[in-house]
Amino acid sequence: MPDSNKPVPTVTPPKAVISRMSLYLRQLEREIAEGNETISSTRLGGLLGVTDSQVRKDIGWFGTFGHRGVGYRCRELADGIRQNLGTARQWPVALVGCGNLGQALLGYGGFTRRGFKVRVAFDRNPALVGKLIQGIPILDFSRFSEIVQTEQIELAMLAVPADQAEATAAEIARSGVSGILNFAPTRLNLPETVAVSNVDLTIELEQLAFAVVRNRKKG
Amino acid sequence: MPDSNKPVPTVTPPKAVISRMSLYLRQLEREIAEGNETISSTRLGGLLGVTDSQVRKDIGWFGTFGHRGVGYRCRELADGIRQNLGTARQWPVALVGCGNLGQALLGYGGFTRRGFKVRVAFDRNPALVGKLIQGIPILDFSRFSEIVQTEQIELAMLAVPADQAEATAAEIARSGVSGILNFAPTRLNLPETVAVSNVDLTIELEQLAFAVVRNRKKG
DNA sequence: CGTTGTGAACTTATTCACAGCT
DNA sequence: AGCTGTGAATAAGTTCACAACG
Numbered sequence: 509m510p511d512s513n514k515p516v517p518t519v520t521p522p523k524a525v526i527s528r529m530s531l532y533l534r535q536l537e538r539e540i541a542e543g544n545e546t547i548s549s550t551r552l553g554g555l556l557g558v559t560d561s562q563v564r565k566d567i568g569w570f571g572t573f574g575h576r577g578v579g580y581r582c583r584e585l586a587d588g589i590r591q592n593l594g595t596a597r598q599w600p601v602a603l604v605g606c607g608n609l610g611q612a613l614l615g616y617g618g619f620t621r622r623g624f625k626v627r628v629a630f631d632r633n634p635a636l637v638g639k640l641i642q643g644i645p646i647l648d649f650s651r652f653s654e655i656v657q658t659e660q661i662e663l664a665m666l667a668v669p670a671d672q673a674e675a676t677a678a679e680i681a682r683s684g685v686s687g688i689l690n691f692a693p694t695r696l697n698l699p700e701t702v703a704v705s706n707v708d709l710t711i712e713l714e715q716l717a718f719a720v721v722r723n724r725k726k727g
Numbered sequence: 728m729p730d731s732n733k734p735v736p737t738v739t740p741p742k743a744v745i746s747r748m749s750l751y752l753r754q755l756e757r758e759i760a761e762g763n764e765t766i767s768s769t770r771l772g773g774l775l776g777v778t779d780s781q782v783r784k785d786i787g788w789f790g791t792f793g794h795r796g797v798g799y800r801c802r803e804l805a806d807g808i809r810q811n812l813g814t815a816r817q818w819p820v821a822l823v824g825c826g827n828l829g830q831a832l833l834g835y836g837g838f839t840r841r842g843f844k845v846r847v848a849f850d851r852n853p854a855l856v857g858k859l860i861q862g863i864p865i866l867d868f869s870r871f872s873e874i875v876q877t878e879q880i881e882l883a884m885l886a887v888p889a890d891q892a893e894a895t896a897a898e899i900a901r902s903g904v905s906g907i908l909n910f911a912p913t914r915l916n917l918p919e920t921v922a923v924s925n926v927d928l929t930i931e932l933e934q935l936a937f938a939v940v941r942n943r944k945k946g
Numbered sequence: 947c948g949t950t951g952t953g954a955a956c957t958t959a960t961t962c963a964c965a966g967c968t
Numbered sequence: 969a970g971c972t973g974t975g976a977a978t979a980a981g982t983t984c985a986c987a988a989c990g
Contacts, residue, residue: 594940612831703938719922721813
C-alpha cells in the first residue's frame, strides 16, 4: 500500500458531484435489473452524458470501488453510493401542504423506491384534514410538532403557497426536522441546523426558454 | 463526441448565471410590488444569499443596467432580465402526461404569472382524454403534432412514466417543439435542436439526505 | 489486455478591490 | 458619498494522460 498518510481533512464533495452520484445510482439500479454484473466508467458516463474521467473522479469522493481491467461491480458500487448518500436506510418524511402539488407528490411512487417514505401529510384547510390520500392521512398542521416526535420524521417536503412558506418552514425547523425540500419559490432563511434543497419549477422553465432562444440564434 | 472546434465569438452565460437571473427577477418583482424604486447589488444579493459582486457580474452578462451611486432601478432591470431570458413574451406550452404530477402542474398558477401559458394537455389514457382540467382540455396524444401546429406550441412539459419518457420525447421533438421540461427520471437523448431541462425530484431528495447526514457529522 | 485512480494541466466560476461615474 | 462595472487574483471544477494493477 502506497502512503495512506493522506491528510484528508473535512473533504466534502461539491453539490454537483452528489447529484451526479444520484444519477449513477439510478443507472446502476437499471443495469442490475438488466442482469449486468459490471460496468465501466466509459459506459456509465456514456449513458448519462458525462465523461469517463468525471465518473471516476466523482466515485473517488466516496471511496475506492473499481476493479482495474474489470470496471465497477454494479451491486457493490450501488451499495457504496447509497451508504455515502445516506439512503441505505429509510427516511421518514412528512408532507406539508396538500394542494395540487402536494397531492401529486403523495401519488409519486418514485420516492418510496429510493428510501423516502412519506408517513403523514399536513394542511391547515379543514376541508382536507381527516382525509386519506394515497393511503396517507392528512392532519392539521397544528399537530406537526407532536407527530414529528411520534413518527420520528426527519425530512419535510414543503408545498405550501409562497406567502406561507417562510413562516411554515420556521415552524417545521422548530420541531426538530433536519431537512426541508422546498417547492415554494422563496428563499428560506433557517438556522443552518436544517438543510434545505429547493425545487423551483419556474426557474427551470425560464432556463429552458433561454436555452431555446440561444439555440435559435445560433441555428 | 463530435467536433466542436469553433472559436465561438458569441459569449453565452453559464447555466448557473441564468438560474440566478431568474432568482433576481423574482425578487425584483417583489420589490416592485412593495413600491421600491431601486435596489443595490448588496441588498439584492443579501436577500437571496449571493454576494454583491456575484450579482453585479451576473447582471453584466445581460447588459449594463446599473446607476452608480443609486443601484438598479427595479423596473428597468426586471424588464432587461425578461428581455434577455426570452420571457418578455408569452410562451405557449403543452403538457404531456396527465397523471398525478401532470394534473398538479396544470393547477400550478406560478407558470402563467411568468409568461408560460399551458394551452393544451395530452394523455394516452382514454379515461382522461376529453376531460377538462383547470379549464385545459386533455387530448389524445396521437393529435400532438397537429395541435402543436394550430396552437403554435413551443415548449412541452413531459410528465409521463419513466419507461415512456424517451419514446414520447422523441415524438415531441419530431413535432417541432423547441424545448422540453422533463420530469421523468431519465436522460433524454434528443437532437440538439431541442433544448431539455430536467426536474428530478429524487435527486433533490437525495441531495437533501446527504446534506442532513453531513450536517449531523459536523454538528 | 482493459480499466481504474490520480496528479498535473486546463478551464470555468467566484471573489476581491478599486477606478470611475452620478 | 454611494454604488456600479470590471480587470486581476483566487478558488473550484473538469479533462488529460498515464502509471499501476488485476
